[in-house]
Amino acid sequence: MTNGATERRRGRIMVLLDGSRVSYAALEAAADIAAQTGAEVLGIFVEEVNLLRSAGYSFSREVGSASGISRSFDAALVEHRLQRLADQARQALARAMAGRGGHHALSVARGRVVEEVLALAGPEDLLVLGRVGWSSAPGARLGSTARGLIQRSPGRVLLWCEPPVATPGRIVAFLNDHNQANHRAVLAAVEASRRYHQPITAFLCPGKTVPPEHLTAIRRELDVLGADARIRTLPATDPATIAQAVRQEHASQLVVSRECGLFQNPGADQLLIAVNLPVTVTP
Template identity: 40%
Template sequence: MTDPAGTQPSPSAEAGRILVLLDASRASQAALEAAATLASTLQGELQAIFVEEADLLRSAAFPFTREIGSLSGQPRPLETGPLESRLRRRAAHLRRAAEQAAARARIRGSLEVRRGSVRREVLALTTPGDFLVLGKIGWSAATGNRLGSTARRLVHEAPGRVHLTGTRPTRPDSPVLVVVDAPETAHEALAFARARARQQQRPLTVLLVPLDDPDAARERDRALSEWVAATDPPVRVHSLRSSAPRELLRALERQPAAEVVLGRESPLLVGPQGDALLGALEAPVTITP
């Protein structure tokens, strides 16, 4: 763990831009509101993004392409002209929504419309200093997947912090919870979680993940003790019994969190189990670099 007590300049929760990916899903509005709140709290600029999917437009050029009506459930031709008109209307609607959200939060806000692959366009716009906000439930919600495929990839590939919106209200007394495992990534997650706890005037809870290396675990725990002693607000520290994702879910059942903070290199986020964990978490989740 690198200087957890703060003798080096620590990363704060402030961000230059709060980027939010908007689409036609039901989670999009929740993501926009969460992004506006973050931008207001973190003193950042709200930048909404709407990507017109190039693959969809290319498909519409074929005469045999059909789409299924969301209300009627009936197939109908997917044609380029009507699709372009629909995308323009959607962009206009999202621009108004972004401007209204920014006005309510008293921040600067705008919408950028891009055309191409959603993942590639978002990554092209995102810098390490940006904070990317994503709705947890995308188009894949109809299949029962609570974390959309685009969100799954951006969580791991975005260069800066990523925030996944929650799926339930948070209680006023719920803490900000930070998961600490790998010592080399703990500093960023701890510093960010401490800042978020102060901003939200909430308690801070640290969950320690068991490490295979006893020496690394002792060094992490020693440094953490020094950091806890020097930290305001007061910190509660608990240890998980194993590094399995289900242990984190059990801990959150006992003590629901207002926000969960995880380092991107955490073993908890590796592979399909990590994606399933993010989908199962009901609280908002922030992934730190």
């Protein structure tokens, strides 16, 4: 088997770049993971088609974020800005990979962000997205782009937060009554455990009917994979209780399956706000 085929089977590290500070923080995380795994890094910059369409209307206006001044929303100016941002993304990708080695490339597309990213993503790829440090922004919610990619991505999605967590704690994974989803979440947790040399805590939500043989299989799988792990049953599934349990474990990252009822619950946003940690969402 060729090296290229091996890399493709292993999957790429894909990172969405939009010119924001948090997307560049996600790029650094992606570059670190690639350096440890040998995976290729693919940066993705999408020229949002709806933005360009809006600039085409004569009545469109934009307001300066710093000045507050309203001015015409000029299509040529928007094109120039997008080109500049794409160039900056290309330079940032080159800087992030410098000294780390490995292959990297930037894909520039025009369309809707979610659709363009999904057109590139495969089941073995890891998609890294930057997110704002929500604990400093009460009421903030998971954006529509991140939510769309989490719900539809064929592979894992890593929501990276800023600033990075320095606590040498545990990788926390959430289990439910979906056996295959649990298996995928456990594998993601084990990979993170090996990457960061941190033990694992698996949380079981109360009332979930995980058969004893499945729990035994999970424990056996963790033992075979060499993870220092323990399984805890949560006392409740409200965001405050879960956040407290996560803090008690000194969690450095969370792993959640998108099949997990906890993540699908409307309180998931409040949980992410409370804990403000990197979150890996598995299919």
